[in-house]
Amino acid sequence: MEIDLSRIFYDKYFGLSNRNIKVTMEGGSIFKGVIVGFFKGDEDNNEPYIVKWHIVPESRKIKLGMDGFGIIKGEFIETNDIVKVNFYSDNSVILFKNASC
Amino acid sequence: MINVKQMEKAKNGINGKVTATSLLVALGIIYGDIGTSPLYVLKAIVGERPITEILVYGGISCVFWTITFLTTFKYIYLTLKADNHGEGGIFSLYALVRRYGKYLVIPTILGATTLLADGIITPPISVASAVEGLTSIKGLENLPTVPIVIVILSGLFFFQRFGTYKVGSTFGPAMLVWFTMLSTVGLIQIAQHPAIIKALNPVYAFRFLKEYPHGFWLLGAVFLATTGAEALYSDLGHCGRKNIRITWAMVKTCLMLNYMGQAAWIMNLGENAFLKGRNPFFEMMPHWFLIPGIIIATLAAIIASQAMISGSFTLRSEGMNLNFWPRIAVRQPTELKGQIYIPSINNILWIGCILMVLYFRSSTHMEAAYGFSITITMMMTTFLLAHFLRYKLKWNKFWVLGLLLLFTIIESSFFIANVAKIKQRWMFLFFELFIFMTMYVWYYSRKINNRFTKFVDFGRYVCEIKELSQDERIPKFSTHLVYLTKANHRHEIEEKIMNSIFSRSPKRSDVYWFVHVHRTEEPYTLTYNVSELVEDKVIKININVGFRIQPRTELYFKKIVQELVANKELNLHNRPDGSTRYNRNPDFKFVVIEKFLSVENEFSLREGVLLNSYFFLKQIGQSDVSAFGIDKSDVIVEQVPLVYQPATKINLQREANTAIRQ
Numbered sequence: 109m110e111i112d113l114s115r116i117f118y119d120k121y122f123g124l125s126n127r128n129i130k131v132t133m134e135g136g137s138i139f140k141g142v143i144v145g146f147f148k149g150d151e152d153n154n155e156p157y158i159v160k161w162h163i164v165p166e167s168r169k170i171k172l173g174m175d176g177f178g179i180i181k182g183e184f185i186e187t188n189d190i191v192k193v194n195f196y197s198d199n200s201v202i203l204f205k206n207a208s209c
Numbered sequence: 210m211i212n213v214k215q216m217e218k219a220k221n222g223i224n225g226k227v228t229a230t231s232l233l234v235a236l237g238i239i240y241g242d243i244g245t246s247p248l249y250v251l252k253a254i255v256g257e258r259p260i261t262e263i264l265v266y267g268g269i270s271c272v273f274w275t276i277t278f279l280t281t282f283k284y285i286y287l288t289l290k291a292d293n294h295g296e297g298g299i300f301s302l303y304a305l306v307r308r309y310g311k312y313l314v315i316p317t318i319l320g321a322t323t324l325l326a327d328g329i330i331t332p333p334i335s336v337a338s339a340v341e342g343l344t345s346i347k348g349l350e351n352l353p354t355v356p357i358v359i360v361i362l363s364g365l366f367f368f369q370r371f372g373t374y375k376v377g378s379t380f381g382p383a384m385l386v387w388f389t390m391l392s393t394v395g396l397i398q399i400a401q402h403p404a405i406i407k408a409l410n411p412v413y414a415f416r417f418l419k420e421y422p423h424g425f426w427l428l429g430a431v432f433l434a435t436t437g438a439e440a441l442y443s444d445l446g447h448c449g450r451k452n453i454r455i456t457w458a459m460v461k462t463c464l465m466l467n468y469m470g471q472a473a474w475i476m477n478l479g480e481n482a483f484l485k486g487r488n489p490f491f492e493m494m495p496h497w498f499l500i501p502g503i504i505i506a507t508l509a510a511i512i513a514s515q516a517m518i519s520g521s522f523t524l525r526s527e528g529m530n531l532n533f534w535p536r537i538a539v540r541q542p543t544e545l546k547g548q549i550y551i552p553s554i555n556n557i558l559w560i561g562c563i564l565m566v567l568y569f570r571s572s573t574h575m576e577a578a579y580g581f582s583i584t585i586t587m588m589m590t591t592f593l594l595a596h597f598l599r600y601k602l603k604w605n606k607f608w609v610l611g612l613l614l615l616f617t618i619i620e621s622s623f624f625i626a627n628v629a630k631i632k633q634r635w636m637f638l639f640f641e642l643f644i645f646m647t648m649y650v651w652y653y654s655r656k657i658n659n660r661f662t663k664f665v666d667f668g669r670y671v672c673e674i675k676e677l678s679q680d681e682r683i684p685k686f687s688t689h690l691v692y693l694t695k696a697n698h699r700h701e702i703e704e705k706i707m708n709s710i711f712s713r714s715p716k717r718s719d720v721y722w723f724v725h726v727h728r729t730e731e732p733y734t735l736t737y738n739v740s741e742l743v744e745d746k747v748i749k750i751n752i753n754v755g756f757r758i759q760p761r762t763e764l765y766f767k768k769i770v771q772e773l774v775a776n777k778e779l780n781l782h783n784r785p786d787g788s789t790r791y792n793r794n795p796d797f798k799f800v801v802i803e804k805f806l807s808v809e810n811e812f813s814l815r816e817g818v819l820l821n822s823y824f825f826l827k828q829i830g831q832s833d834v835s836a837f838g839i840d841k842s843d844v845i846v847e848q849v850p851l852v853y854q855p856a857t858k859i860n861l862q863r864e865a866n867t868a869i870r871q
Binding site: 122143144145146147148149150151152153154159162 | 307308311314656659660661662663664665666668669700701704
């Protein structure tokens with residue numbers, strides 16, 4: 109059975125006290141910050157446990173990922189596009205894909 | 210398919226055990242449909258054709274081998290293995306194999322659609338065939354049977370609201386009388402033409418298909434002998450596998466004796482004679498027995514119809530619980546576990562059956578339209594069954610492929626032969642399309658809906674919730690605030706719930722409850738577990754409810770709280786207004802969050818149609834409050850937009866060099 113890296117990420121992430129991370133995406137874009145929300149996949153469709161993550165820069169201190177007017181802040185990133193996640197709390201890395209460069 | 214007193218007995222211990230009572234119960238519950246087939250099968254095969262040996266012997270041979278392959282081998286031997294904690298039926302089978310392929314949902318929807326559509330023709334054809342027996346009585350040849358059939362069917366649907374508790378116990382003995390009559394009447398005729406026994410030789414079936422002109426197309430009539438097999442599987446949970454298998458041996462014998470008896474009577478009419486519209490089932494009875502025979506046949510037809518109606522309720526209820534069907538009001542006409550009555554379905558079936566009677570007017574015309582739906586159900590069951598045998602029972606893949614091929618050939622032949630019936634049943638296609646689209650839209654829209662449900666980490670809100678709860682500057686909303694959540698892990702929660710608590714006017718409460726109702730793949734699970742996320746402040750309850758149980762969330766919730774208090778695991782807080790002094794019942798307030806489709810959406814044509822149809826169905830269906838069994842006086846409904854695809858690229862620009870005008 110294939111390992112679901114989104115589940116490993118999820119379990120590790122919500123067990124941390126320092127939740128600052130760096131996410132490297134396909135295409136090279138990088139997002140730094142904290143996860144404020146996530147969307148679950150459909151098990152019947154063999155999707156990852158978490159299909160999409162909502163990440164905001166830590167400095168924003170946004171609780172629900174939106175500002176006072178309800179405008180969504182931060183970025184939504186898809187699990188399938190993640191190359192790797194660096195955890196600042198223990199300097200560990202989860203490799204989702206082999207980096208192309 | 211079911212009658213409830215018998216079903217209750219089954220649930221209370223008969224299920225699985227074999228006793229004389231359990232066998233009688235099985236007779237009354239599961240053989241209504243297949244057991245009343247002799248009323249019309251042979252009449253449909255012979256029709257207006259001249260009587261020949263190849264037609265009659267070949268027809269009987271086809272009936273025998275069809276029942277043997279499809280009913281005995283496929284359903285009684287193979288499919289009954291696929292019991293989901295004792296329950297059968299296409300939804301139970303789907304629940305067993307769903308993890309082995311996302312594509313399995315389509316055959317499930319298709320199979321359930323055709324099975325449900327079948328529910329509006331089985332009662333009319335059974336009752337009409339029985340009542341038309343009256344025209345065999347001298348002097349009543351021109352009796353108008355349509356009003357009698359309409360009165361019987363209307364009465365049957367009217368009495369559904371009261372349940373079948375009082376009359377249910379008579380079904381088993383009544384069906385025993387029916388099967389005894391079938392075999393006795395058949396035997397008398399066989400004795401007069403014993404050569405008919407040769408018809409069991411498969412060579413006659415082969416010759417019938419090969420040599421009789423257009424013999425293949427007569428398979429549409431032959432198939433009517435096995436239409437009840439699918440219903441038999443749906444009723445597995447009510448009787449148990451052993452009881453079904455043992456009683457089937459007797460039932461099959463009685464059915465074949467009757468079919469052969471009818472064939473013997475037909476043969477005695479002479480070569481090249483015609484039936485001239487007569488039904489051999491009634492014609493072969495001794496004249497003095499005709500009236501008792503018609504009464505017994507009518508009772509059997511009513512029992513068969515009752516089984517089909519109850520089966521439709523059960524199927525719809527399972528469909529709702531597995532998220533295939535919009536939520537609609539489900540009632541329990543008696544205190545008996547498992548007995549349900551769905552008013553809207555009852556009305557649809559009633560109107561559908563009456564329209565069928567008025568449109569076709571006679572059982573002969575109904576026979577020409579009956580059977581097509583059930584061939585599709587059977588093919589879909591075969592497909593799901595192959596997955597069950599391969600992946601659940603770990604059967605050798607070549608065996609499974611071989612069986613799949615065998616049944617595909619047989620069932621496809623019946624399907625092709627039944628296609629000719631489409632022109633007689635075109636109006637069914639609209640009904641089937643409606644059922645199929647409803648299930649398709651509901652299932653896939655819920656998937657989209659779920660995919661856009663955002664969860665957050667509850668841990669981030671713990672401090673705020675504690676602060677809010679103790680902040681006396683904020684008016685108290687309730688002592689106990691209860692939310693229904695889809696989150697199945699203790700540290701996660703939907704964002705919309707956090708929004709509800711903190712946005713606009715924050716909702717201050719002494720205790721916050723998050724209740725998660727988990728529909729299990731087992732039919733009758735009812736368990737719960739409790740976790741305290743913040744001591745005495747935030748409590749999460751997971752309730753596991755089987756897919757055959759109607760959820761009564763508020764009742765379960767209050768019972769759980771009662772148990773927690775009794776075990777001294779929970780303190781109930783005082784009411785904010787001091788009214789606890791006068792009323793010691795705890796003050797609970799439920800918040801149900803309903804979604805609506807926001808105007809801030811951009812989506813493709815398919816998604817747009819799916820989601821708009823979904824919200825339309827939600828409007829005409831049952832509200833979340835009723836569906837979860839929550840008392841309206843304790844509940845607040847909040848509407849939140851489902852922003853599926855937020856509109857992007859808003860090209861809104863401020864005019865150059867403009868300041869706010871004074």
